[in-house]
């Protein structure tokens with residue numbers, strides 16, 4: 001079991017013995033801050049008061065990950081794992097509470113290996129989805145994979161939370177297309193699907209990152225796309241009928257043929273890979289190679305929240321909703337239609353429980369170093385207002401749009417409690433939360449892998 005007192009010096013000594021020293025960056029290293037910040041998206045989590053890791057380990061081999069887990073277990077130092085660093089609350093590299101921990105950053109483990117005849121691929125967690133899409137499509141423009149939009153998202157965290165995107169109505173979530181995985185568990189064992197068993201394999205496909213172990217790579221089923229797909233981008237103001245369009249879209253969007261995610265005229269034809277670049281950069285001329293850039297910017301502060309809508313909202317209410325966007329501090333919302341294939345998958349097939357929803361809502365506010373008071377006040381008030389129109393009992397939220405405001409783990413006797421976890425856990429996972437907690441109890445009973453919203457182990461007898 002994990003000793004309750006951490007031994008940081010012994011932990012670092014253990015790492016030095018087992019992992020090449022150039023892959024271990026301690027706080028005293030001149031490169032530490034640069035490595036730590038390398039995939040941080042939000043300046044909120046890179047300040048003088050941020051609780052930073054003791055070290056960042058950048059493995060180049062699975063054995064380094066296993067060694068880091070074993071050193072952490074024996075010396076009582078927890079690990080957080082980072083793939084693409086896009087967690088909205090920064091949980092892959094900072095702790096919201098005072099804590100001694102190390103970071104395993106998988107950016108060096110990012111191979112993508114496509115098997116054209118099988119139409120499958122093995123993708124390492126440290127790859128970005130831009131690298132995945134590019135590698136799949138560069139040799140065959142009719143192969144693709146259904147996952148998220150932003151090309152710098154890391155595969156590891158993204159798949160761990162389910163991964164929604166433009167093709168979910170046709171092919172489902174990324175995790176609906178995962179065939180196998182390799183994971184280092186809390187004992188430092190490297191396991192594939194057969195080795196980990198079906199319960200753990202179920203849990204890692206959407207139960208959220210950072211709870212069950214470190215997933216090193218994923219075998220995915222690639223999907224077919226036509227030689228060209230059609231994209232559009234249309235702006236409409238309130239005066240041009242935006243409230244009518246959104247009202248109607250709520251019925252039409254989720255019930256369109258599965259090949260469509262939206263309706264419209266004003267369309268442009270392009271390859272699927274070009275469409276991925278287009279939706280990321282909103283510019284037809286951006287070369288697809290731009291999808292390979294891992295560079296992120298620290299210039300903008302953001303805060304995100306999410307909802308799911310089960311019954312269409314009336315036009316009158318949409319008019320009220322639109323009026324919120326004229327207020328001080330206003331941000332934006334993104335609506336993504338469900339239905340189609342994603343809606344046809346049983347709720348308990350993977351931990352993602354939101355299958356029967358019409359659409360999800362993502363709320364985003366932005367600010368520039370002024371503390372963000374107006375933006376955050378607007379977001380809080382708007383989210384409260386939307387509660388009456390969102391899903392209820394529980395009000396559902398998407399784990400990949402991580403939001404610590406909906407609840408954080410309660411730690412008792414050095415273990416996170418099931419009842420504390422339920423507060424946020426049933427919003428992310430609904431009736432799948434309890435099964436996730438029982439898998440956690442089976443595979444990591446001492447709760448080695450944990451963060452502010454990791455799955456708690458279900459106590460025996462519940």
Ligand code: FDA
Pocket residue numbers: 041080081082083084085086087088090091092106125147148149150152153154155156157158159160161162163164165208209210211213214215216400401451
């Ligand atoms: P990061 O490395 O920060 O990890 C996130 C969480 O997973 C952390 O708790 C971490 O410890 C854990 N984790 C990371 N790697 C792991 C591994 N190998 N094994 C186990 N646990 C691991 N989502 C979506 O579904 N569709 C979308 O279109 C978008 N779009 C989008 C755009 C932008 C700009 C951002 C910032 C985010 C999104 N997202 C999204 C959300 C995204 O899916 C979510 O933040 C993912 O968790 C990010 O995965 P990373 O590996 O980049 O994050």
